[in-house]
Amino acid sequence: MNALYRLQAISLIGLLGVGGWSGAQTPMESRADAVSLRAFGNDATARFLKQEKVALASRELSTISAIEAVADGKAELALVSRGAHPANAKEMTLAFDVIAWDxxxxxxxxxxxxxxxxxxxxxxxxxxxxxxxxxxxxxxxxxxxxxxxxxxxxxxxxxxxxxxxxxxxxxxxxxxxxxxxxxxxxxxxxxxxxxxxxxxxxxxxxxxxxxxxxxxxxxxxxxxxxxxxxVTPLFLVYRKDAAETSGARRFLHFLQSDAYTQIAVAQAKVVPVSQAGALNDMFAVxxxxxxxxxxxxxxxxxxxxxxxxxxxxxxxxxxxxxxxxxxxxxxxxxxxxxx
The missing domain is CATH 3.40.190.10 (Periplasmic binding protein-like II)
Incomplete structure (x- = not known):
């Protein structure tokens, strides 16, 4: 376990008391499929905690289960490796923002x-x-x-x-x-x-x-x-009616920031959306x-x-x-x- 993930674990332990979350703020519920979690989710979650002091209570699920958790109100956001399936009415009510390409x-x-x-x-x-x-x-x-x-x-x-x-x-x-x-x-x-x-x-x-x-x-x-x-886009999924100050939109802005983009580029695992050029606009074509x-x-x-x-x-x-x-x-x- 590297230092960054140790920091994440230590921070969560420090914030959680015997009876649960000891502060005024509770961890933000999130879900992720295995691909997105390994691609950028684990690293981004740790960095978000360190920089924004916001903890994500993330759980790995199948892609469809992670998306449904957001639709059903069980999680505020999900990180997944596909967009909305047109035949799934629940998924069509959610926002799918591309974070990176893999x-x-x-x-x-x-x-x-x-x-x-x-x-x-x-x-x-x-x-x-x-x-x-x-x-x-x-x-x-x-x-x-x-x-x-x-x-x-x-x-x-x-x-x-x-x-x-x-x-x-x-x-x-x-x-x-x-x-x-x-x-x-x-x-x-x-x-x-x-x-x-x-x-x-x-x-x-x-x-x-x-x-x-x-x-x-x-x-x-x-x-x-x-x-x-x-290639495949990697998405952050959240409810379309989420407030601008919501945890999901804060995490979205963090992932889209220049600072995190530079980190993702240096890691050379995925291509951040801001670095994808024409691929963003021409993927359907x-x-x-x-x-x-x-x-x-x-x-x-x-x-x-x-x-x-x-x-x-x-x-x-x-x-x-x-x-x-x-x-x-x-x-x-x-x-x-x-x-």
Whole structure:
């Protein structure tokens, strides 16, 4: 734990008495999905406490649960990795402000010889049209496609929207995980696994290999320049009727400040919105251009609609052969298992 997070923990302990919050101000309830929390949420929360003397009582949830907590009045704000889903009436009542941009990265085991995929190849893997590594220049092995099981997960939503035009479209994944952190852990031990995470979440992780897309490696510089094709905005979500003096808007102004922007730039994990240039204004057009690149229809080999899926446990690991480990296949949740 670095000094900044120790400061956060010590400050919270000092402010909390035996019977709870000992001062006049209570911690501000917030929620976050795993991607946003690791991308900037943990760091920003600690710095906000240090600078503004305001504590966030943050809890990690699935993307949709974090958003619903704000809509239901259980939290003042949420940090999430996707925008409002048009078919969700609750979400359409909230404000979604872009804080930063992150790269969606395809991850595999370091021993995998494949280093690059085209956008079409990624699309066809998720559509179920490519199911073996030799089809993309790899070994003669099956591709183990992994995904997050939660409904409308942020990064999965962004990827599917980019590849298929709709964030809730089903994909041909055979293994499902609670969140991106557990999904990454699964890829670390599976030489034939493939999944997506974000640059901010896997940068510097030697146990994962990031594939380039169309020959371009994901970096914050490539994201800002618009050269890397798969990107996702990271949002602060709050109620539209929140007062200008509310904790949510204070946190928003803090995240948009020049001081915090300079910190985010120096960390080189995400691209702050103020540094994203044309990407901010042209993202919708960019999405249409990506779909145009993939104009050849990719009929999915599974159901036409994505059921609302409950979060399921991580797939168990079985030992096979001499010390080798292979994740068990886990069927995708169905509507019958919905929350």
């Amino acid at each position: 790269a969606i990265v395809v991850i595999v085991h370091p021993a995998n010889p494949v280093s690059n995929l085209s956008l079409r190849q990624v699309r066809d893997i998720y559509a179920g049209r490519i199911s073996r590594w030799e089809q993309v220049g790899g070994r003669a092995e099956a591709i183990h496609l992994n995904a997050v099981a939660g409904p409308l997960d942020g990064v999965e939503y962004g990827l599917r929207k980019a590849l298929f035009g709709r964030g809730n479209i089903p994909v041909a994944a055979e293994r499902w995980y609670l969140n991106t952190a557990q999904l990454e852990a699964g890829i670390m031990i599976d030489p034939n696994g493939l999944a997506v995470s974000t640059l901010s979440n896997v940068q510097g992780n030697a146990k994962l290999k990031r594939l380039s897309i169309e020959g371009v490696t994901a970096t914050t510089a490539m994201v800002a320049a618009g050269e890397y094709l798969l 960019r999405e249409q251009k990506l779909l145009a690149m993939l104009a050849d229809p990719a009929p999915l080999l599974i159901a036409a609609e994505t059921p609302i899926m409950a979060v399921v446990p991580i797939a168990p690991i079985k030992a096979t052969g001499k010390g080798k480990k292979k994740p068990d296949s886990t069927a995708a949740p169905t509507a019958a298992t919905a929350q």
